[in-house]
Amino acid sequence: MPELPEVETIRKYLKKEILGMKIKKIDIFSKKQFLSNPKEIIGEKILALKRKGKLLILSLTNRKNLLVHLKLSGQLIWLPNQRINYSSPTKRVIIYFDGGKLVFNEPRKFGWLRVLNNEGLKIELKKIGPDPLSKKFTLDYLEKIFSKSKREIKNFLLDQKKISGLGNIYSSEALFLAKIHPERKVFSLTKREIKRLYGAIKMVLKDGLKYEGTSLRYYIKPNGTKGFYQEHFRVYQREGKNCYLCSSKIQKIKQSGRSTFFCPLCQKKF
DNA sequence: AATACTGTTCGCGA
């Protein structure tokens, strides 16, 4: 589920609710998904809510940070104290604040929460590439990382070590916008194509943000409502439907076991 | 009923 726009949307919503609030208690229902000792952060206040790629980071007053990764099916639901009639069979962690509680729901049990101090966080964040909405994501950087790799561009875009934040949906959408075939070898992209892709990546992510993310199966915002970028897909899940630009039939292929959608005419291979 | 999907990432082995 959540790629950059979904995590960023969650961050913004939560910021309004829990910035400055003190963590009173943490209930853990799925031990494997809370990888640290919750006592490390009980009694601390939320200093800032940050994000890099798909990682959500709650910075706390004791120089520690709570990291959240939603993986495929994670939800963060904010329940103010007055809303007590909510319960979910897939709740994994509940964090209690003065004004309400934050429920980490996650049917598939891939996601996790963990606590890292500032040093540890720094090390962890260095392992993933620049966030496409940050200043570090430059055209020069893209040209540099693209020059070496023999991989297919779609697979490359999913590699969080190179760029952090793109997932299966937004990478297909970005390649369509840039008019680049998903199976093109990265090193073969021309300067012009890289420039187009650079713009397209930022464009689709901002668009995703504008519509508050993509709600296919699991993703909802902390207030329980859906995003609606799925209503604006150009290629994703549109197999057999007409391309909005040229009316060709959108195709679906598998790359490294994952679905890719593209327009065979707008995104020519050669 | 059995199999194949699904928005992610990690470890393994080539």
Add this chain to the structure above:
DNA sequence: CTCGCGAACAGTAT
């Protein structure tokens, strides 16, 4: 080092 594959898990579609 780099890359593709399968696994981690649960639910839903075919």
